[in-house]
Amino acid sequence: MSNNVDLNNRPDYDQVIQDIADYVLNFKVESQEALDTARNCLMDTLGCGLLALRFPECTKHLGPIVQGTVVPNGARVPGTSLSLDPVKAAWDIGCIIRWLDYNDTWLAAEWGHPSDNLGGILAVADHLSQVRLSHGESPMTMREVLEAMVMAHEIQGVIALENSFNRVGLCHVLLVRVASVAVVTKMMGGDREQIMAAISQAWVDGSALRTYRHAPNAGSRKSWAAGDATSRAVRLADMSMRGEMGIPGVLTADQWGFYDVSFSKTNKDQAIKPDDKREFSFSQAYGTYVMENVLFKISFPAEFHAQTAAEAAVTLHPQVKDRLAEIDKIVIRTHESAIRIISKSGPLANAADRDHCLQYMAAVPLAFGNLIAEHYEDDFHAANPIIDELRDKMEIVEDKRFTAEYLEADKRSIANAIQVFFKDGSSTEEVVVEYPVGHRRRREEGIPLLEQKFKNNLATRFPHGQCQTIFTLCKDQAELEATPVNRFMDLFVIG
Secondary structure, eight states: OOOGGGOOOOOOOOHHHHHHHHHHHHOOOOOHHHHHHHHHHHHHHHHHHHHHTTOHHHHTTOSOSSTTOOOTTOEEOTTSOOEEOHHHHHHHHHHHHHTTSOSOBEESSSEEOGGGGHHHHHHHHHHHHHHHHHTTOOOOBHHHHHHHHHHHHHHHHHHHHHOOSGGGTBOTHHHHHHHHHHHHHHHTTOOHHHHHHHHHHHHHTOOOBGGGGSTTTOOTHHHHHHHHHHHHHHHHHHHHHTTOOOOTTTTTOTTTSHIIIIISOOOTTOOOOGGGOOOOOOSSOSSSHHHHHOBOOOSOSSOGGGHHHHHHHHHHHHHHTTOGGGEEEEEEEEOHHHHHHHOOOSOOOSHHHHTTOHHHHHHHHHHHSOOOGGGGSHHHHHHOTHHHHHHHTEEEEEOHHHHHHHHOTTTOOOOEEEEEEETTSOBOOOEEEOSOTTSGGGHHHHHHHHHHHHHHHHHTTSOHHHHHHHHHHHHOHHHHHHSBHHHHHHTTOOO
């Protein structure tokens, strides 16, 4: 008698895939808050990419696979003179966006950086706009880019609300590929079947392991992994538009589907026990919630679980800067996710290792009063042994309230508290920061700082007049939305 695995009844597409496809096809983005936040997100994300172009370890990855390749209607990479096919352009844009760990963040059961999807969105929009113009048709507008950003944020973020990929060792960039492929296939003109086929292919690709984000293997792959994911999405979208079939039961197929292979526990015989079988859980439908609540990294290029720790350390700097040698211990109260993801002791091998170390990201601002991208580099670390001396004196303690409120939907705090104790028995006050400046609860305070961050990042790449032109356009919601994508991208080309 045949078992269920042998039955060859081709199923309908998994409901998760259908829901994503129906969302991108049918949902109308009408939330002004979401569109305004998307505009700010666009500015911040591009600014992060421009800043990353100062680092050779990033720029060595950019450019065509074969030097000298000329692409008709190529997609531009902001801040460069590159014009590439949309697959490689998505890779490059995604790489520069993510390189410094300075773009937006989403924290829930899973975390990630939804603006990573802009790599695929912008590359495809620029290429399509130029193709349309060459055919005498109207180009895409930046309103369509903003809407695609809202949807990509929503897909990635809603899946992340209750589904932890990190708990089973998988990397969150899988969600970038899934979100990007859905919106990019729609942008290419895909129908429901083509969009579902593309989404299914994204799930079949599976997930990278998270090991390159953690001790002892933390390294620079985490800076280009999202670019790779959004680029892969563009490739899968293109294949689906050419008629490549989908895999309808990619998630739910017994034994061979994503749930059984990658998301559930197995025994040594590889059989799934009923109690160990996992499927995705959803607490809400897709809308505009994620973009409206996204977290901006405004003050520090640091893994987001440490943002409030760095802010607390900056506050304490004046009290400790002249007494660093007198410090006996430093107590950091934090939340469980921070401990699990970025708390580490021992040698730190590279910049990527340091910007994912809670202790390092607290020690630097305690000693120096700030935390910038250059502070992770080898030469800075080697020249300042005080950093590791302070790390060795740190005690990391979980605060159960911090852990609980990190996950509460009406709070979503990312709290850290720091107190410094000296050898003579004295101490600083404990500085508690529960919500970083990039949190929705601090938007009024944060947006002017975000705009200044964008201005500063523009100035690293363009002359003053060009900076002013870009900033003025990006500040004007209506004008930006009406701007053709190709004209917008023209502004970011280096001659």
